[in-house]
Amino acid sequence: MLKYxxxxxxxxxxxxxxxxxxxxxxxxxxMLVFPLAANFDINNINLSVIDHDRSPYSxxxxxxxxxxxxxRITDVSSNYKEGIRSIExxxxxxxxxxxNNFEKELINESKAHIMxxxxxxxxxxxxxxxxxxxxxxxxxxxxxxxDLLQSPAQxxxxxxxxxxxxxxxPGLEYLVFIVPALMVMLLAIVTGFLPALNxxxxxxxxxxxxxxxxxxxxxxxxxxxxxxxWIIGYVVLxxxxxxxxxxxxxxxxxxxxxxxxxxxIFVLAFSGFGLVISNYAKTVQQAMLMMFFxxxxxxxxxxLYTPILNMPPWAQILSTYSxxxxxxxxxxxxxxxxxxxxxxLIPLYALIGFAIFFNVWAVLSYQKKS
Amino acid sequence: xIILLVLPIMMIILFGFGINTEVKNSKFAIYxxxxxxATQGIINKLNTSEYFTIAETVNNPSEIEQIFREGDVGFVLxxxxxxxxxxxxxxxxxxxxxxxxxxxxxxxxxVNYAMALIGEYQRELMQISHxxxxxxxxxxxxxxxxxxxxxxxxxxxxxxxxxxxxxxMTSVSIAREKELGTMEVLLVSPMKPFIIxxxxxxxxFAISLINLAxxxxxxxxxxxxxxxxxxxxxxxVSLLFIFxxxxxxxxxxxxxxxxxxxxxxxxxxxxxPVILLSGLMFPIETxxxxxxALAQVLPAKWFIEALRSVMIKGLGFSSIMKExxxxxxxxxxxxxxxxxxxxxRLE
Amino acid sequence: xxxxxxxxITKRFGSFTAVDNISFEVEKGEIFGFLGANGAGKTTAMxxxxxxxxxxxxxxxxxxxxxSKQSEQVxxxxxxxxxxxALYDDLKVWENLKLFAGIYGVPAKEIGPKTDxxxxxxxxxxxxxxxxxxxxxxxKQKLSFSAAxxxxxxxxxxxxxxxxxxxxxxxxxxELIYEAADNGITIFVTTHYMxxxxxxxxxxxxxxxRIEALDSPKNLKQQMGAQNMDxxxxxxxxxxxxx
Numbered sequence: 001m002l003k004y005x006x007x008x009x010x011x012x013x014x015x016x017x018x019x020x021x022x023x024x025x026x027x028x029x030x031m032l033v034f035p036l037a038a039n040f041d042i043n044n045i046n047l048s049v050i051d052h053d054r055s056p057y058s059x060x061x062x063x064x065x066x067x068x069x070x071x072r073i074t075d076v077s078s079n080y081k082e083g084i085r086s087i088e089x090x091x092x093x094x095x096x097x098x099x100n101n102f103e104k105e106l107i108n109e110s111k112a113h114i115m116x117x118x119x120x121x122x123x124x125x126x127x128x129x130x131x132x133x134x135x136x137x138x139x140x141x142x143x144x145x146x147d148l149l150q151s152p153a154q155x156x157x158x159x160x161x162x163x164x165x166x167x168x169x170p171g172l173e174y175l176v177f178i179v180p181a182l183m184v185m186l187l188a189i190v191t192g193f194l195p196a197l198n199x200x201x202x203x204x205x206x207x208x209x210x211x212x213x214x215x216x217x218x219x220x221x222x223x224x225x226x227x228x229x230w231i232i233g234y235v236v237l238x239x240x241x242x243x244x245x246x247x248x249x250x251x252x253x254x255x256x257x258x259x260x261x262x263x264x265i266f267v268l269a270f271s272g273f274g275l276v277i278s279n280y281a282k283t284v285q286q287a288m289l290m291m292f293f294x295x296x297x298x299x300x301x302x303x304l305y306t307p308i309l310n311m312p313p314w315a316q317i318l319s320t321y322s323x324x325x326x327x328x329x330x331x332x333x334x335x336x337x338x339x340x341x342x343x344x345l346i347p348l349y350a351l352i353g354f355a356i357f358f359n360v361w362a363v364l365s366y367q368k369k370s
Numbered sequence: 371x372i373i374l375l376v377l378p379i380m381m382i383i384l385f386g387f388g389i390n391t392e393v394k395n396s397k398f399a400i401y402x403x404x405x406x407x408a409t410q411g412i413i414n415k416l417n418t419s420e421y422f423t424i425a426e427t428v429n430n431p432s433e434i435e436q437i438f439r440e441g442d443v444g445f446v447l448x449x450x451x452x453x454x455x456x457x458x459x460x461x462x463x464x465x466x467x468x469x470x471x472x473x474x475x476x477x478x479x480x481v482n483y484a485m486a487l488i489g490e491y492q493r494e495l496m497q498i499s500h501x502x503x504x505x506x507x508x509x510x511x512x513x514x515x516x517x518x519x520x521x522x523x524x525x526x527x528x529x530x531x532x533x534x535x536x537x538x539m540t541s542v543s544i545a546r547e548k549e550l551g552t553m554e555v556l557l558v559s560p561m562k563p564f565i566i567x568x569x570x571x572x573x574x575f576a577i578s579l580i581n582l583a584x585x586x587x588x589x590x591x592x593x594x595x596x597x598x599x600x601x602x603x604x605x606x607v608s609l610l611f612i613f614x615x616x617x618x619x620x621x622x623x624x625x626x627x628x629x630x631x632x633x634x635x636x637x638x639x640x641x642x643p644v645i646l647l648s649g650l651m652f653p654i655e656t657x658x659x660x661x662x663a664l665a666q667v668l669p670a671k672w673f674i675e676a677l678r679s680v681m682i683k684g685l686g687f688s689s690i691m692k693e694x695x696x697x698x699x700x701x702x703x704x705x706x707x708x709x710x711x712x713x714x715r716l717e
Numbered sequence: 718x719x720x721x722x723x724x725x726i727t728k729r730f731g732s733f734t735a736v737d738n739i740s741f742e743v744e745k746g747e748i749f750g751f752l753g754a755n756g757a758g759k760t761t762a763m764x765x766x767x768x769x770x771x772x773x774x775x776x777x778x779x780x781x782x783x784x785s786k787q788s789e790q791v792x793x794x795x796x797x798x799x800x801x802x803a804l805y806d807d808l809k810v811w812e813n814l815k816l817f818a819g820i821y822g823v824p825a826k827e828i829g830p831k832t833d834x835x836x837x838x839x840x841x842x843x844x845x846x847x848x849x850x851x852x853x854x855x856x857k858q859k860l861s862f863s864a865a866x867x868x869x870x871x872x873x874x875x876x877x878x879x880x881x882x883x884x885x886x887x888x889x890x891x892e893l894i895y896e897a898a899d900n901g902i903t904i905f906v907t908t909h910y911m912x913x914x915x916x917x918x919x920x921x922x923x924x925x926x927r928i929e930a931l932d933s934p935k936n937l938k939q940q941m942g943a944q945n946m947d948x949x950x951x952x953x954x955x956x957x958x959x960x
Contacts, residue, residue: 016807018634036658038652044655088685107503110503111504114507122653124479127517128482131489134509141503145501157496158457162465162467163464167468169470210799211820213769214792290373296384300385310390368769
């Protein structure tokens with residue numbers, strides 16, 4: 001019985017003009033475009049310069065800032081009000097205001113002030129921008145001091161080096177972080193939505209009633225819906241891995257076999273989830289909206305793009321109920337740390353648990369008889 | 371139906387709380403063989419800030435790896451020996467900051483915040499020691515001194531949710547009429563096509579107003595995002611955007627034949643670019659030029675910018691002229707194009 | 718031998734009683750018409766017999782199996798044709814037949830030859846590779862019926878099978894039904910076309926969820942003093958509250 005149903009599913013899938021292309025093109029395009037856009041890097045910060053002093057020192061400072069590469073001088077204003085206007089219009093991100101008599105005060109009174117105003121709507125960007133400026137300022141300060149003093153060593157100027165060390169990803173490659181997240185997102189979207197829409201579509205066209213009246217068992221029916229999407233999951237994963245490898249040069253340190261293995265369990269679990277939704281949805285719209293809500297929630301709450309640790313406690317608890325959390329954990333561990341099977345036992349149990357839970361629920365909640 | 375009113379609420383809560391690039395009470399560990407005034411000063415500076423909390427003291431460098439595996443700690447500070455002396459006399463004092471680079475964004479943020487605090491400590495030390503020729507910077511963080519992530523993401527989420535719901539609802543509703551064949555009946559009636567279309571859009575316009583209100587209420591009272599500018603300006607530009615989104619849904623419905631495809635296009639095909647390119651999560655300025663150009667085509671991008679200007683920066687209508695003009699043009703183009711397609715269908 | 722038995726079957730949806738205490742029996746080889754106006758409860762009753770819906774009270778058997786407790790065995794022994802002629806639009810004619818044949822356990826070897834014979838019989842040979850979506854309504858209807866009896870079930874349930882087709886096609890369809898009955902298949906057909914009642918061996922007429930009449934068309938006309946089944950129905954339906 002199963003083989004006839006499977007034959008039907010595959011024939012229907014390939015005859016659909018939209019779906020087979022979606023399954024290949026969506027991951028392809030997403031993998032090519034997304035990593036280019038998804039980037040929290042901060043560079044090319046637009047700077048507005050207000051230099052009331054126009055002394056050699058102030059000019060040198062501005063030059064130093066410019067040559068640092070982080071900043072682009074996009075505005076030169078003659079007063080603070082003008083500078084603020086450039087921030088309001090998003091022409092500048094940060095203002096540096098050098099007061100009148102800056103050089104004179106520094107030399108004669110041994111201290112001078114500088115005002116930095118940063119647009120902090122994007123808090124991280126504002127924070128980073130001002131920190132970069134401060135660092136350049138500190139460097140510049142040291143330079144001036146060395147110029148002005150004869151024997152700086154006498155003064156015991158406190159200085160030390162801060163050396164960051166990034167484990168597992170010394171170059172802080174963003175790709176290695178985001179590509180697995182993207183893969184998981186694509187897998188979730190394709191293997192979550194499609195089975196759900198499939199079943200609800202049959203409900204609406206009435207063909208599901210035709211099947212209900214046959215001796216096809218619940219289990220067989222659910223299985224016939226699950227298997228094709230399991231295979232589709234492999235297709236999506238393969239497209240992603242190929243793009244990762246050949247376009248980004250991203251190769252997992254750990255075993256690819258592990259990746260395929262864990263992803264299969266994940267797809268089983270998530271398709272099962274899609275089937276559960278479809279059992280409760282009466283129309284295609286309902287199914288779509290419900291799936292949309294859940295998929296979005298899972299994607300953003302599972303640590304794909306923002307760390308779970310940063311979230312409020314209630315969100316962290318919620319995240320333990322997301323299958324995505326465990327698969328992204330696995331993918332990152334295998335890609336970045338080369339983790340072995342034994343180190344992945346927790347996600348393994350969690351994913352198997354989800355797979356069993358959702359699929360059993362799907363079978364039980366499927367009504368052959370009302 | 372209820373879903374359409376509840377979904378936006380749930381989404382804004384999820385995203386508002388979920389997308390979080392801030393650092394707060396991040397735990398760190400130390401390995402401090404020097405244990406002197408300077409190291410204590412630095413540790414204290416970090417610990418008393420709202421960003422960091424000291425969690426553990428490591429007595430042996432070999433324990434560091436273990437601490438990371440356990441996963442609770444954001445970074446480990448490793449001081450070199452004789453820190454104080456080296457700091458003053460030899461310039462060989464070192465602080466190593468060891469952090470997990472898997473998530474570059476978090477790693478960078480942690481390092482930068484820590485460096486900023488340590489830098490502050492250094493400046494204070496210089497002042498106390500009366501080191502001459504000291505430039506004293508004053509830093510002002512405009513509009514969002516607390517550097518709250520919500521200020522940036524919430525306008526983004528509002529834009530995304532409104533657009534999604536409006537485009538989805540309109541496109542599906544009209545597609546349904548097409549699918550059921552009732553569209554034909556309407557078109558054959560003496561009612562002008564214009565009236566038919568408008569009457570389809572009006573109920574969703576009303577629902578969107580309710581959604582807008584609930585989103586704003588949540589933004590202000592639950593996520594603590596201010597409305598610094600005029601509510602009227604905010605309302606007007608939001609109405610414009612809702613209109614554009616409905617028009618977008620209209621456009622989509624002229625292209626599709628079935629509800630399912632309408633849903634797929636407005637839900638998936640539209641959504642991904644909006645999340646990626648509209649400036650909701652990732653700053654547009656750092657993207658490759660081609661993508662930046664693409665971003666300009668998204669109505670959501672303009673709305674989110676306008677929203678940020680009005681809500682967070684507290685600016686007035688004159689500052690969002692550019693966005694208003696662009697959105698108006700988009701609305702016009704979309705509606706004109708949709709009508710043209712409708713007329714073609716009739717002929 | 719009684720192929721279908723119904724004993725005081727009732728179906729309630731909340732406070733609404735769709736089917737009210739109906740009882741009847743159908744013999745093997747009969748063409749049994751289940752008539753009534755729209756909303757009288759015919760489809761609901763039929764769905765219970767097919768195992769698609771659970772009776773609120775009462776019991777019944779189909780092909781010797783209890784409809785409440787042995788519904789899966791019931792399903793294995795019946796054929797069903799829904800109001801929407803639910804075939805898979807995106808499968809070809811022969812693929813639909815193969816699917817349902819296979820599901821009902823027709824041995825793989827037999828499916829091919831039997832499909833050929835059936836298509837030849839219907840005059841569908843040229844359309845075997847056509848997607849069902851492109852078939853005109855009348856053909857879908859005949860195909861749907863063929864799929865329902867492919868596996869030679871004991872009973873076939875037809876729910877308003879002739880809705881929306883022209884009179885000629887309807888006649889042709891009833892030829893198919895006669896053929897099936899001749900081959901020993903019991904036919905249980907619901908319809909609101911009263912003229913089709915004449916084609917049945919016996920009919921029951923449902924009004925407001927109850928069976929108000931149960932006999933052969935000839936006897937009913939005699940009893941009611943009517944010229945045709947239409948008149949019989951009108952006399953009974955005048956009492957109806959639902960329409």
